[in-house]
Amino acid sequence: MHLTDEVLVQKTKKGDLDAFDELVRRYEGKIYGLAYRFMGNHADASDLAQDTFIRVYQALTGFRGDAAFSTWLYRIATNICRDELRKRQRRRSVSMDEMIDFSPTNMPAADGSYSPEEIVQRREMQRQVQLCLNELSDDHRLILILREIQGLSYEEIATALQCSIGTVKSRISRARSALKDRMSKQGELLAVSQRLITERGKNNAVSKHL
Amino acid sequence: MQCRNICEMLSPYIDGMLESSQVVQVEEHIAGCASCRLEYEKLRAAVEMVRGLPEVLPPAEFHDNLLQKLQSLPTPSVVGSQTSLIYRLAWGKWSKTLAVAAILFLSVGITTLWYDKHDGWLPGAEQQNVSSQSVADRGELGDDKAVIDARAQETVREQHVQKVKPNELTSSSKKTAQEPRQEILSTPSVPAPEKQLALRGAGNAPTSAVDDGNPDADAAGEELVAGNYAEPEGQSTSGGDSFFTMMAAPREDLQDAAGQVIENNSVQAKGFSPDSDYTATLMVNPQSNVKADWSATAGRYGGFVESGPQQTGGYWVLRIPIGNVDGFLAELINFGQAEIQSNTRDVAVDLQQAEEQLNLLLEQEKTLVAQQRTGQAVSEKAVESELAALRQQITLQQRAVADLQMNSIFAKINLYIK
Numbered sequence: 076m077h078l079t080d081e082v083l084v085q086k087t088k089k090g091d092l093d094a095f096d097e098l099v100r101r102y103e104g105k106i107y108g109l110a111y112r113f114m115g116n117h118a119d120a121s122d123l124a125q126d127t128f129i130r131v132y133q134a135l136t137g138f139r140g141d142a143a144f145s146t147w148l149y150r151i152a153t154n155i156c157r158d159e160l161r162k163r164q165r166r167r168s169v170s171m172d173e174m175i176d177f178s179p180t181n182m183p184a185a186d187g188s189y190s191p192e193e194i195v196q197r198r199e200m201q202r203q204v205q206l207c208l209n210e211l212s213d214d215h216r217l218i219l220i221l222r223e224i225q226g227l228s229y230e231e232i233a234t235a236l237q238c239s240i241g242t243v244k245s246r247i248s249r250a251r252s253a254l255k256d257r258m259s260k261q262g263e264l265l266a267v268s269q270r271l272i273t274e275r276g277k278n279n280a281v282s283k284h285l
Numbered sequence: 286m287q288c289r290n291i292c293e294m295l296s297p298y299i300d301g302m303l304e305s306s307q308v309v310q311v312e313e314h315i316a317g318c319a320s321c322r323l324e325y326e327k328l329r330a331a332v333e334m335v336r337g338l339p340e341v342l343p344p345a346e347f348h349d350n351l352l353q354k355l356q357s358l359p360t361p362s363v364v365g366s367q368t369s370l371i372y373r374l375a376w377g378k379w380s381k382t383l384a385v386a387a388i389l390f391l392s393v394g395i396t397t398l399w400y401d402k403h404d405g406w407l408p409g410a411e412q413q414n415v416s417s418q419s420v421a422d423r424g425e426l427g428d429d430k431a432v433i434d435a436r437a438q439e440t441v442r443e444q445h446v447q448k449v450k451p452n453e454l455t456s457s458s459k460k461t462a463q464e465p466r467q468e469i470l471s472t473p474s475v476p477a478p479e480k481q482l483a484l485r486g487a488g489n490a491p492t493s494a495v496d497d498g499n500p501d502a503d504a505a506g507e508e509l510v511a512g513n514y515a516e517p518e519g520q521s522t523s524g525g526d527s528f529f530t531m532m533a534a535p536r537e538d539l540q541d542a543a544g545q546v547i548e549n550n551s552v553q554a555k556g557f558s559p560d561s562d563y564t565a566t567l568m569v570n571p572q573s574n575v576k577a578d579w580s581a582t583a584g585r586y587g588g589f590v591e592s593g594p595q596q597t598g599g600y601w602v603l604r605i606p607i608g609n610v611d612g613f614l615a616e617l618i619n620f621g622q623a624e625i626q627s628n629t630r631d632v633a634v635d636l637q638q639a640e641e642q643l644n645l646l647l648e649q650e651k652t653l654v655a656q657q658r659t660g661q662a663v664s665e666k667a668v669e670s671e672l673a674a675l676r677q678q679i680t681l682q683q684r685a686v687a688d689l690q691m692n693s694i695f696a697k698i699n700l701y702i703k
Contacts, residue, residue: 101673198589229300
């Protein structure tokens, strides 16, 4: 019998750790992925994702169910990520470059249809994209992760970040614009995908710009 | 309408968050204004790149570590983790990669050179072939099954140690009675593009390995996109439908492929998928002033550095396409004396099991979706969250399968430098 998040939350509140275990299973991938893309490396992602679930567990008695459990979970996770980065920046200026993993992901790139060459290229490209993300401000990076990678709606993001939909809309817009500028600087990266997106004949304009 | 106003609407336009009158304004404007159109396309491309990033999964030990921590917290709680069989299967298959991946950290820059010189990138151009190809591969099966079962008993890893002195390293290897290695190297069960690469593998400069062969794929990529770039998307889209989803075919495709797989009973026709590990110890010749750049060397053979000494505790992990391994190993002697061990095992059985597991999950998903559609479900919410959980398992399992396939394309080389 499959139980909803809400039922599992109720059971957890009554001391059923198995119920919470199930909630963790449902969301650990998402939260870990969020933390990884935000921090850029597995070591930090592990720590922050773990902190998130521990804090959620401890705070669960205070969760009244005004928002969906998942949104509440995102709210805690994003706060933990931002706090961590703020803490570090106060302690000493850590550049994101120092933190980024060489190998961006747990990467079984192949699905049988890719040549080794393509796999190698994809890896490099993904690393470049992560580098661009890491150059953005924390707020911009965070909102792009929530929107583009986690696929949250504007409403869900507004709840998770505790701001208005208008703010979400304009922040996403600015974040994308900043990302686009970074990628233009990375040159090739955008040019390559640009060529694929752009119809033939518009390419001249693109290469001139880059 | 001013260009600046239009630019502000582009982002919500991409998300399908504009009113229909605004949508018309934007579309009319970018149809007539080249600079705004370019702006839109660049924005869209940037978005798609981020959406195309693969999902990152926590390492295998993450869950258990967390659970331990939770249990030690002062809240009274019952210990227990009744893991479902399906979950354990999915997780088990995947955990090996995760264990490897979890130790990947920084290393020297890889293939930057490649990338700079490279003017074509091949996203998903071949995705459409996936289903037909895999169906074809799985064709005849029935009779081969006995063979596969027999091999299953040999799945135990076999080890061969070779002492190799300079100039003695050739593609031939020590032969043992029931030893599959020879066969692996001569008939790697890899797709055709791999073979092309093997041909140009040895001796080619990295740039040339990249420059050729791409125009076709480029063209294919353009075709693929032509129909879909200009459409804003519905709000529910999480980006999975784009060709930029580099790692996985769109879900539709996967389901189609899987549907076929189920019918064909899901065993690989070839029944033999090598998974090769090499451990090479290189005694660098003190007189040699050749400086090793492993990224470049691996790149020349179509491979890459998976991790460097900093995170593995002193050795390099390189991935080289199976067809090029011999060439690569032969090149090691330029740097000194090499000792090479190889471990090869047949992962056909693992692969078969992983695929069957995946089919099972996809079947379950289908049933649930059908229930949802016909409204048979007792509680809609329950079905929804069950579906979500199931899809997560499916993702895991797809990765397990992909990982096994990856291992049969790239050999892993642990390189110790003495």
